Every structure is written in structure tokens, then in C-alpha cells.
């Protein structure tokens with residue numbers, strides 16, 4: 001059964017989907033996509049890095065980890081005024097949601113009031129709010145919710161059994177705990193991972209299994225393709241087969257039929273044809289415009305030209321109670337949250 005919401009997927013079931021003939025897998029994913037979404041609409045998301053670099057964590061893919069020599073200069077937390085100015089620009093450009101990312105292991109309690117002020121002021125502009133700040137305690141999650149935070153991004157990154165190859169400074173369970181705090185505080189979750197880090201197909205299936213078997217499917221599921229940044233331990237990783245990436249998208253769609261499946265980091269290096277295949281396989285969200293944290297993102301012009309060639313249009317998202325994801329109304333680019341590089345915090 002692939003059209004309903006399940007939370008009990010076995011690894012064998014998921015691998016059986018990966019193993020389907022490519023056209024059959026795309027057909028099934030596209031069919032499920034149509035049951036829940038207009039396949040001609042793609043959510044468009046933007047992200048502002050409010051505090052870049054200098055992170056104490058050791059995520060092997062991340063240019064913001066201070067221990068790697070990647071040329072990323074650490075910045076301080078932006079002022080609320082500067083963030084609000086960016087949010088106004090995003091709104092003027094058609095955004096309905098605004099995501100703020102900070103490269104922290106977790107926010108210090110003294111930072112919460114500063115971030116809460118940003119959230120309140122961005123919210124007062126009439127925008128939905130999203131943040132990605134690293135691990136959150138239950139009290140921090142509640143404080144952010146009280147300030148008006150709608151969404152929180154925190155990724156699982158990869159399968160539980162491969163996680164120790166990539167990150168040593170926090171546990172998988174820490175990530176699950178933060179997601180639990182976010183859900184308990186009443187916020188929506190954005191949670192996905194990264195492929196192309198040297199993992200096996202079974203481990204890619206394991207990531208999707210972990211995501212789909214969460215108590216609630218993430219509202220957004222960013223699937224990042226590793227951006228190999230010089231200076232990080234994964235700089236020399238082998239490229240993932242593009243068809244395998246499309247399979248990942250298709251299986252994510254089948255397992256989490258009502259979630260936004262988002263093409264995130266790594267899209268810049270994808271051909272138009274590969275992106276088109278991803279949309280056909282059920283991807284219905286992209287990052288757009290602003291730099292995706294410290295990695296690039298395709299020009300908005302290229303995106304809009306591709307949308308025109310494919311007959312796609314940006315969707316606008318509005319809050320609606322009792323829905324797994326926000327309802328969709330017509331037209332206008334909707335900026336949204338999201339994680340960019342696939343980090344559990346600021347990406």
C-alpha cells in the first residue's frame with residue numbers, strides 16, 4: 001500500500017520499491033503524487049542564513065564546521081533589523097514564508113530571546129516563519145513557538161547505521177529528540193537528509209525508513225544531493241548515479257505521500273533534464289533565489305525558465321488547520337523554509 005499514510009515501513013519493503021523497474025517506479029510515484037497534489041505546482045522556498053559558519057560540530061559534508069578549512073568566514077548573529085529588512089524584500093518578491101538558519105550546535109538560552117524577536121517581527125509582516133538552529137530543548141522549542149514560529153527544520157541526514165561515519169559530535173537520538181520537542185511544541189517539521197555521501201542503497205532506504213516511521217511524517221522532506229566542498233572530509237566522494245537520485249525522490253514520495261518533497265542542496269549542479277525527472281517522480285518543492293546557506297543555488301531566471309518549459313508554476317502556501325501540509329492556493333512564488341546543506345541545524 002503506497003497511497004496512504006503509514007509509519008511501519010520495513011527496510012525490505014522500501015528496497016523492493018527501489019528495485020522496481022525505473023518506469024514502473026516513476027509511474028507509481030507520479031500516481032501517488034496526483035492523489036495529494038496538483039503535479040503542475042511546485043513550492044518555492046528561500047532561506048536566509050542569520051548566522052554563518054564557526055560551528056563546533058563535525059558533520060563531514062559541511063563547510064560551516066569550524067574545524068574544516070573551507071574559506072567560510074564565521075559571522076555573528078544578524079541584527080533583528082537586518083533580518084526584517086531581508087524579510088521585507090522576500091515578501092515584496094512574493095514570499096509567503098521566511099526561513100532563518102543559524103550554524104549552531106544548539107542555540108544558547110541567551111540567544112533564544114534574540115531569535116524570538118526576529119520571529120515576532122517577521123511574523124508581524126504577515127509571513128509564515130521557519131527556523132533551523134540546531135538541537136532544541138523542549139523549553140526552547142516552546143519559546144520559539146510562543147514567539148510565532150510555524151516550522152522548524154532539523155534533518156536526520158542519513159540512515160542510523162551510517163550516521164556514525166558522518167557525524168561524531170551528536171547522536172541520532174539527539175536529532176529524534178529535537179524533532180519530538182518541535183512536534184510537542186506544536187510546530188511543523190521539515191526533516192530530510194543527504195545522499196551521495198558514500199552510503200549504500202540500503203542506507204538510503206534506511207534514511208527514508210527513519211523519516212517515514214517518525215510519529216508524524218515531516219511536513220517537508222528535503223532531499224539534498226551532496227555538495228562536495230573543498231576542505232570537508234567528503235570533498236572527494238563519488239557522484240551518486242542521477243537515476244538513483246530520482247529513485248530516492250520517487251520512493252520518498254511513495255512513503256510520505258502528503259509531504260512536500262524538496263530538491264535542496266545540490267540542485268545547482270543538476271541538469272534541467274534531471275530536475276524534470278525529479279518533478280515527474282514527485283518532487284514538488286525547490287529552493288530558489290537567495291544563496292542556499294554557503295552553497296550556491298541556480299539563478300531564479302533559470303528556475304522560472306525551466307518551469308515555463310515544463311509547464312509548471314509556483315504554488316502559494318497558506319496555513320490551514322488540521323492538514324498535514326499547508327493548503328495550496330494559486331500562483332506567486334512562495335518562499336519557504338528549509339534546510340539547505342542538509343544539516344541538522346543550519347542547513
Ligand code: SF4
Pocket residue numbers: 055056057058059062063064065102103104105134342343344345346347
Ligand atoms: S551541518 Fe549544521 S551542525 Fe553540522 S557542522 Fe554544519 S552547521 Fe554545524
